[in-house]
Amino acid sequence: MKxxxxxxxxxxxxxxxxxxxxxxxxxTPSVSNKPAPEIVPVVDPNGDPxxxxxxxxxxxxIDYVYEPCIVITPVSEATTSTEIPxxxxxxxxxxxxxxxxxxxxxxxxxxxxxxxxxxxxIRDLFDVTFLCEExxxxxxxxxxxxxxxxxxxxxxxxxxxxxxxKNGEWVPAVSTVNNGDGTVxxxxxxxxPVAFSVEVExxxxxxxxxxxxxxxxxxxYIWIAIASIALVAxxxxxxxxxxxxxxxxx
Numbered sequence: 001m002k003x004x005x006x007x008x009x010x011x012x013x014x015x016x017x018x019x020x021x022x023x024x025x026x027x028t029p030s031v032s033n034k035p036a037p038e039i040v041p042v043v044d045p046n047g048d049p050x051x052x053x054x055x056x057x058x059x060x061x062i063d064y065v066y067e068p069c070i071v072i073t074p075v076s077e078a079t080t081s082t083e084i085p086x087x088x089x090x091x092x093x094x095x096x097x098x099x100x101x102x103x104x105x106x107x108x109x110x111x112x113x114x115x116x117x118x119x120x121x122i123r124d125l126f127d128v129t130f131l132c133e134e135x136x137x138x139x140x141x142x143x144x145x146x147x148x149x150x151x152x153x154x155x156x157x158x159x160x161x162x163x164x165x166k167n168g169e170w171v172p173a174v175s176t177v178n179n180g181d182g183t184v185x186x187x188x189x190x191x192x193p194v195a196f197s198v199e200v201e202x203x204x205x206x207x208x209x210x211x212x213x214x215x216x217x218x219x220x221y222i223w224i225a226i227a228s229i230a231l232v233a234x235x236x237x238x239x240x241x242x243x244x245x246x247x248x249x250x
Contacts, residue, residue, distance in 0.1 A: 115199070125195050
């Protein structure tokens with residue numbers, strides 16, 4: 001009996017070691033199954049709707065971007081979308097998995113200053129891919145940005161922190177403005193994975209995201225289940241063992 005208890009205890013400890021102690025970045029529960037945030041179109045001088053505007057460093061509009069030049073792909077559709085390029089899909093899923101496991105972090109304190117990393121939660125994670133080649137100004141190294149408005153259903157007065165993942169690191173967007181009507185207007189320099197994050201109160205619970213075919217996440221929950229079962233087994237066998245010892249002593 002002692003050997004059985006010892007074996008189960010070792011199993012529980014091994015499982016606990018595999019599960020990360022805590023992830024540096026948390027997600028809202030809906031991240032892995034929510035659709036892409038909708039783009040709110042702007043109107044060009046001819047009265048035609050455009051996805052967004054290309055502006056220069058003095059905020060003057062250089063050009064307008066129209067459909068289908070921009071493809072927005074959320075994590076939930078990364079493996080099913082026929083529009084997102086293969087390399088963009090792979091990068092988006094890799095970023096998602098690493099953020100979940102804690103292997104990658106978004107350091108809000110450094111990027112934005114005065115923000116506590118522990119209070120931040122990622123509410124949207126998606127890829128922005130630029131498909132059209134008729135806008136060579138977007139390839140300029142600095143000064144040229146893309147202005148776009150997303151409807152993300154955020155409450156008025158909530159600070160939204162936008163970060164983009166380019167060349168192996170997270171960088172803050174040039175600007176993010178909460179328009180007070182559920183939309184945010186962003187100035188972004190690169191087309192790549194984008195994360196919208198917000199602050200949460202200390203007493204506001206954040207649940208783990210629902211998994212949708214994410215192998216790393218599924219394995220994580222398997223190990224949590226194993227650890228839980230092992231713990232219950234240890235408790236039950238311990239009770240049986242000590243009851244047996246008590247009876248034999250009588």
